[in-house]
Amino acid sequence: MRKLNLRQLILLLSVSTAVLILANTFYTSHKTQRDLLIAQTLEANQAYASKMANSIEDFLSAAQQQLAFAAQDVLLAGNNLEKLGHIANRLNEQTDSFNSVFIVDTSGVVIAASPEAVGLFGKVVMSEGAEQALRERIPLVSKPYVSVTGRLLVFISQPIIDAQDNYLGFIGGSIYLHEKSILYSLLGRHYHANDAYIYAVDSGGRIIYHQDAERIGEVIVGNPVIEKVVKQQTGSQYLLNSHGIEMLAGYAPVPSTNWGVVTQRSLEATLSGMDQQMLAVAKYSFPFFIFIVWLVWLVSRWISKPLWQLARSAEELDEPDINTQISSISVWYFEASQLKRAMLRGLAGLNKKMGKLNLENITDPLTGLINRRGMQIALDEWERQEQPFSVIVADIDHFKRINDEFGHDVGDRVLQTLAQHMQAASRPDDLVCRSGGEEFVILLPQTETAVAHRVAERLRKRIAESICPNVNRPVTLSLGVASWPCGSASIAQVLKNADIALYAAKDAGRNQVQASQTACE
Template structure:
């Protein structure tokens, strides 16, 4: 009986140990895959958040700069118009009305323009349909503007006469003797087509759910994809509170509707407004899910094979698994380095360790590739060649008309040879800044390579692109470069689909036009198939 009990205990002990080893080995593999997926998920999540926040802040800065420039232009337009009315006593009613109508229609800055005398009487208005001519102003904003006797911009308010939500800008009127004669003012109808809709209407909301909005200095919505929300008080939003304080930045926020967003925000110096560009968290999570599914697709088969191998080779592999578990324990962070692989005495365990090392090496290679696939050029901050080619192919597939400008710096090698490569880098950044400030938000600026840049002008003809190219060329010649001498460029232009429906052929034609510009003396812009002689500035 003692002998039988001993055999039974020995058999039980043997089976339990095999099961335990198999279970432990299997659990190690499962934990390895879980840790890898978790680490990849966290790393990708942080990368997406940082990229989205940076892009949103960059877009918010560009938009705030656009609005700032717009309001400066509007202010200058009003000042110029005010100077025209210094001799208002010598003008007839019809002449004044014509000037107001011309001012409103020529700039499209304002939905309506009014003249108010020093007593608060609306003497003239354009368009006449506004119906306030001959009436005394009663609104708080108009009265403040009249009393200020200086430049004035109101907060958004609803007029009592028309019920419109408007912003009112004004400039004081003085006659030729310096006597105060009232104000000339322009209104922007926030809930109707206005200059903001003309500039930003097509870019207010992206297909991925990202959108932007503008708030006044008092925290009320001035521009939003949902026009029903215009005029809404959103001061409870933390981002809006920071904009009211004149701060710009980027952060994760929860909006007034309880939705989590990634926001970039920037103030507008000219009027104290703020621009906010936001992307919902849900979009980022959708990208993360696709990333995890891709990871599973790549790792499912190797780990399935590995699991079978572990079950078959579990017996006798306890000691080699110590080093394998140590390797797994070090991959829970976002970044890890694979140690130098050591040979195991057991051939099967050595093969298993090699398989895991290969899987981890493949994962690390994929993670590094994500970093290398960044969309921007590190020196200039412009989009890189890969992104340019992707966008151009996308536009041609969609059939979207556009023009391409290929720009090359004239005698760039001489700049590097004379001033050094560091100065050459500064010149490249200077060119990139000039090009970026010369195009619209919907246009694309890329550094193609070396001293060559490429612009994609959305919904733009070759002739319009030629005007843009000439503007860039003139700006570079008139401004001071990092090497204290004018920089000249040569530019080639082609239009899709006028010159070619093929993106590769279109680029080749624009490049040929660039070389034509080089061959005919440099410092000029040439349209494909057409030699456009340009007089140097």
């Protein structure tokens, strides 16, 4: 198979780089715009929900004030039914606050009502709102309930109390939830009418306003946004609605009633138009991309000759006269000159770099500790020299929980932090190794078991008292200690004894040190 020449390789590499950069630019731009649109929509929905919640709060406060003022008029009217009826009519007709108004005496009898068509004048009202008002005798906003007229409504009431603090009944107004009411006037339709909507719920998750009137009165279960807003929380989040549609929701509570207002817009609607925008960007970027390809092709021919010569020389680095060959290459621009100098310097430092490469092969890239291969090399050398040593095997307790709860990135930072503590707590001649996963090994030359046990205990306390990044609970170690030589046991058996001691520490409750109980015979 014919290989690419240097000019073709430069062209291919440059074009590939340009394509990758262009693709990355589009991806980054798309993701950035997507995240920005989502963040802006969440913020706007939360702000809109808060505004509507404040409007409802202000309305309820104003409605209570209207009822309180009317209650004083009721006291002045005494038992004059005509005046009482006029008060009820005025309260009902002067604003859109209520669908109906009632004045009720202490026995629950309606002594005035507006409109009169509700047909409750002179009757004892048995609704939840009326009974609650008669029972508690304080200003109230009821939960939604079905009235004696069969309507789903909310009842706002104000007690009537004379100058001698005698309770004379109450005056109240109803808001019909399935009919045109003040909630419709306050909430109306969201400004993205076709793609988003706003709804309100009571403290039990029952819908008290929705642009789809058929859903009013429905109790929503399992919706995380509703669960938060009925707990009087304010915020925004992504969720799947009851139809499986991705939504961006903002929510805010109405403190005085424990109601909540939710504003939602579909993710699809939020991101609509972005793809067309990206296509427009691509359309205008393509001619520039073609120009770049042509320019790279032209330049590749221009620079190929000296680079081709250097590349040929790179293939013959084992030749005895390679330094002379490289030195004789004529380079006429800075990059080629630097490459020529780098190749000459590279030849001089090749052995040094090979040594560094060997070091990298025995080093764990995550923690910077000696890896299992390097540990085995050290153990083989100590065995050859008959060097006594103790070994500490350490394992992070419940490390899987850390990865599962906080993610593998946090788990990696925990491993790095523990590695730093181990290196800081070790002596210059000690070897700190990562044998795999969350398990570490510390080799202590010329150290007895008792001394190693104390070292392990100090390390255990140091880790338990330290704070690992992004983990909101202590991270602890279980450790096992063993020593070599141990009778006729091999080094592999001693390492196994340390592992057995480690598992004994875990079985005993973790976060402790156990020394090997295996007898050395």
